Amino acid sequence: MTETPRTPATSRPYRSSVEQSPTSSGPAPANLADILERVLDKGIIIAGDIRVNLLDIELLTIKIRLLIVSVDKAQEMGIDWWRNDPMLNTSAEKLRDENKALRERLEALESGSSARESS
Amino acid sequence: MTETGRYLFAVTRGLVDGELADVPGLRGAPLEVVERDGLQGVVCEVSLDEFGEEALVRNLEDLAWVEEVARRHDDVVRAVSARGTVAPMRLVTIYASDTSVEGQLDDLRGKLLAALDRVEDCGEWAVKVYSASAVTGSPDPIGEKPSSGVAYLQRKRDQAEARRAVDDHVTLVAEHVYAGLSEYVTAGRRLAVQDPRLSGRSEAMILNAAYLVPHISSEAFQAAADRLSERYPDVAIEVQGPWPPYSFAMLE
Numbered sequence: 001m002t003e004t005p006r007t008p009a010t011s012r013p014y015r016s017s018v019e020q021s022p023t024s025s026g027p028a029p030a031n032l033a034d035i036l037e038r039v040l041d042k043g044i045i046i047a048g049d050i051r052v053n054l055l056d057i058e059l060l061t062i063k064i065r066l067l068i069v070s071v072d073k074a075q076e077m078g079i080d081w082w083r084n085d086p087m088l089n090t091s092a093e094k095l096r097d098e099n100k101a102l103r104e105r106l107e108a109l110e111s112g113s114s115a116r117e118s119s
Numbered sequence: 120m121t122e123t124g125r126y127l128f129a130v131t132r133g134l135v136d137g138e139l140a141d142v143p144g145l146r147g148a149p150l151e152v153v154e155r156d157g158l159q160g161v162v163c164e165v166s167l168d169e170f171g172e173e174a175l176v177r178n179l180e181d182l183a184w185v186e187e188v189a190r191r192h193d194d195v196v197r198a199v200s201a202r203g204t205v206a207p208m209r210l211v212t213i214y215a216s217d218t219s220v221e222g223q224l225d226d227l228r229g230k231l232l233a234a235l236d237r238v239e240d241c242g243e244w245a246v247k248v249y250s251a252s253a254v255t256g257s258p259d260p261i262g263e264k265p266s267s268g269v270a271y272l273q274r275k276r277d278q279a280e281a282r283r284a285v286d287d288h289v290t291l292v293a294e295h296v297y298a299g300l301s302e303y304v305t306a307g308r309r310l311a312v313q314d315p316r317l318s319g320r321s322e323a324m325i326l327n328a329a330y331l332v333p334h335i336s337s338e339a340f341q342a343a344a345d346r347l348s349e350r351y352p353d354v355a356i357e358v359q360g361p362w363p364p365y366s367f368a369m370l371e
Contacts, residue, residue: 041206043208044208045208
C-alpha cells in the first residue's frame with residue numbers, strides 16, 4: 001500500500017511586505033539568511049587591498065547556511081552549490097593531503113612488514 | 120593611532136552632495152563618496168584593528184559580528200539604491216585609501232558602468248516557494264511494526280516511491296512558478312534552496328529564485344505571482360522585494 005503524505009497541505013499563499021511601496025526599497029527584511037545569501041554570495045566581487053581569503057567567507061557561508069547540518073544531509077536536500085564553485089574546490093588540496101597521509105601509512109606498513117620478514 | 124582603511128559598500132552614479140548625510144556607515148563613521156568622472160564609490164572609514172586581514176579572519180567566524188556588519192552593509196546599499204542605480208559590493212571590500220578606490224573605479228570603469236546600466240530602473244525580487252508535502256527528511260510511518268523482513272522492505276519501497284512522486288510533483292510546480300514569472304522580468308536566476316532552519320519555516324523550500332524586475336513591471340509581476348498562488352494552492356509562494364540588485368549587478 002502506498003503511504004500518502006501525512007501532512008495535509010494547509011499552507012496558504014501569502015505575500016510579505018510588498019503592498020506599501022512598489023518601487024522604493026521596502027523595509028529591511030529580518031531574515032539574516034536572506035541578507036547573507038546576498039551580501040556574502042552575490043554582489044560585485046573585486047579585489048580590495050585587504051586580502052580576505054574568500055575561502056574563509058565561503059566556508060562561513062556554508063556553516064551558516066547549514067548550521068552545521070551534515071554534508072550528506074545537505075546534498076540530499078540539494079544544497080551542493082559549493083561543489084561547482086571553483087573558489088571552494090579544495091578537492092585537489094584534500095587529495096594531496098590524503099595521498100600524503102596514505103603514503104606515510106603505506107611506508108610505515110611496509111617497513112613494519114619488511115622488518116617482520118627479515119626477522 | 121590605529122590604522123584605517125576604506126570600506127567600499129557600493130558603486131553608483133548621480134548622487135548629489137550630502138545626500139547620504141543621514142545614513143550611518145559602519146561603527147558610526149559617516150558615509151563618504153569617492154568620485155571618478157561620474158562614477159561614485161560609497162565608502163566609510165574603518166579601523167584595521169577590526170577590518171584588517173588578521174582581524175577579519177577572526178571576525179568572519181563570529182556570526183554575531185557578521186550579522187551586524189551584513190545588516191549595516193545591506194542598509195547602506197538600500198539607502199543608495201533608494202537614491203539611484205546601485206552596484207552592491209560583496210561584504211568586506213576594503214581599500215587602503217581613497218586613491219586606491221579611485222584606481223579601482225578607473226580600472227573597472229567600463230564594466231561597472233555596464234553593470235549599472237543592466238540594473239537601472241530595476242529591483243530584485245525574491246520568490247520562494249514552500250511545499251508542506253515535500254518533506255526533506257524521511258519520516259518513519261506511523262502504524263504497527265512490519266511483520267517480517269519482506270514486509271519491511273516492501274514498506275520501505277512504497278515509502279520511497281511515494282516520496283519520489285511527491286518530489287516529482289513539487290519539482291514540476293517549482294519549474295512552473297519559476298517560468299511563469301519570467302514574462303515580466305529582465306533576468307532571473309535560481310539560488311540554492313535554504314535549509315528549513317534558516318528559512319524559519321517548517322515546510323521545505325522548493326524554489327528560491329531571484330528576478331530582476333523593471334520598476335514599471337513590479338505590479339504586473341506581483342499580480343502574476345498572485346495568479347500562480349491561486350493556481351497552485353498546495354504550495355506557499357512568498358514574494359519579497361524590491362531588494363537592491365545583489366544577484367544581478369555582476370561584472371562581466
